[in-house]
Amino acid sequence: MKKLIAFTLCSFTTAAAFAALPPLTPEAQEAATLAKAKAAYGDRVGAFKLCQAQNRVADQYRVSGTPAPAACVAPPPFVAPVAAAAAPAVAK
Numbered sequence: 001m002k003k004l005i006a007f008t009l010c011s012f013t014t015a016a017a018f019a020a021l022p023p024l025t026p027e028a029q030e031a032a033t034l035a036k037a038k039a040a041y042g043d044r045v046g047a048f049k050l051c052q053a054q055n056r057v058a059d060q061y062r063v064s065g066t067p068a069p070a071a072c073v074a075p076p077p078f079v080a081p082v083a084a085a086a087a088p089a090v091a092k
Helices: 002-019 026-061
Strands: none
Touching: none
């Protein structure tokens, strides 16, 4: 029972702490967007390298006369996401 009460108290305290966080500044938002884009690109590069490794292993065990494994598609070079317009034009 004490563990349940402690868990409930900790979860309410954590929820209150996250609810009190201020919104991200534009610079922090851009940094987060860049980090997210880099992570996604890293995932694509990792998938490409995995595909190459799988094809090398498949080639070692391939019986002559069977089709070769599918070719791997290399990811394009990393391009940083373009920042949104600094300030939208004010209509008068």
